[in-house]
Amino acid sequence: MNQKRIILDTDPGIDDSLAILLALASPEITLEGLSVVHGNSSTEQGTNNALSVLELAQASHVPVYKGCELPLVQPSLLAPETHGEQGIGYAKLSAPQTKPQVQKGSDFLINSIMSKPGEITLVAIGPLTNIALAIRQEPRIVENVKEVFIMGGAIRHEGNTTPLAEFNTFVDPHAAHIVFHSGMPITLTPLDVTYDCIFLKDDLNRLLKIDSPITKFISDATRFYMEFHDEYQKIDGCVINDPMTLALTLMPEICDYQELYVDVDISTGVGLGNTFADFYNYEKKTPNMKVALGVRPRVFMELFIERMEKLAKSLS
Numbered sequence: 001m002n003q004k005r006i007i008l009d010t011d012p013g014i015d016d017s018l019a020i021l022l023a024l025a026s027p028e029i030t031l032e033g034l035s036v037v038h039g040n041s042s043t044e045q046g047t048n049n050a051l052s053v054l055e056l057a058q059a060s061h062v063p064v065y066k067g068c069e070l071p072l073v074q075p076s077l078l079a080p081e082t083h084g085e086q087g088i089g090y091a092k093l094s095a096p097q098t099k100p101q102v103q104k105g106s107d108f109l110i111n112s113i114m115s116k117p118g119e120i121t122l123v124a125i126g127p128l129t130n131i132a133l134a135i136r137q138e139p140r141i142v143e144n145v146k147e148v149f150i151m152g153g154a155i156r157h158e159g160n161t162t163p164l165a166e167f168n169t170f171v172d173p174h175a176a177h178i179v180f181h182s183g184m185p186i187t188l189t190p191l192d193v194t195y196d197c198i199f200l201k202d203d204l205n206r207l208l209k210i211d212s213p214i215t216k217f218i219s220d221a222t223r224f225y226m227e228f229h230d231e232y233q234k235i236d237g238c239v240i241n242d243p244m245t246l247a248l249t250l251m252p253e254i255c256d257y258q259e260l261y262v263d264v265d266i267s268t269g270v271g272l273g274n275t276f277a278d279f280y281n282y283e284k285k286t287p288n289m290k291v292a293l294g295v296r297p298r299v300f301m302e303l304f305i306e307r308m309e310k311l312a313k314s315l316s
């Protein structure tokens, strides 16, 4: 099997944790490491969560690198109302035995990409601060990364953090601006497709037929996330954006795509962090990314649930 060498840049985070588990449950993926960024939780808390989730899945061999603590320009914005005070909902994981690596997240990104030119797939599921820093530190990573999958933005969809902006692009719009215009080969997974992919209570009940620390973690974490979605957005279930983005590296046919020129608003008005696409090519600019705009939600959900079942069985 042709292994995909993947780095997850992540702010764990409930759905980030599910993306970590999906990567570990996928035989096609070699998880090279995790770089952690501020976002759903502080970088410190997110790093601990990443280490604990890896320990839960008996995967402490995967190295974790602490990344940037703050957005490039904006003040810090964390999301305890969405992900809980510790970032993993009602789940309680024991404090990690393992420690993060000494190297900083952005250095890890640069070293991995430059030492394996054309081989690393970057999956960015948090604010883009680490990636933007890495690009500024070593611009040659742009030509040397294989591909970049980004969870972020709301193209035609309403925002989930402001009326116009999605969380990851709102938290660090300047970083998103650097990455979007860097020339990296980007596939964007915006809310337009992730909000069609709802993890239902029935899906959770199916997983809970397996008695395992993995299914217990998924249940305790997503129960909080479901309550948030119900209270704030009247959604029955929860939207698991991040594993959906990772799934596209395995099964691109889950989505339909359009090559588009996409920008992000970094002016200081109500549109801050808003992402928009030039569908009619008014600006005559070359597309800077492939954007997922159509999705087969249950194809993704089956893949996710089957792999969680397999992981849970193998560890129980």
Ligand code: BDR
Residues within 6 Å of the ligand: 013, 014, 015, 016, 040, 079, 082, 125, 126, 151, 160, 166, 167, 168, 241, 242
């Ligand atoms: C994104 O923001 C976070 O809440 C999630 O982890 C996801 O990466 C969705 O807007």
Ligand code: CA
Residues within 6 Å of the ligand: 010, 011, 012, 013, 015, 016, 039, 040, 125, 126, 242
């Ligand atoms: Ca995330």
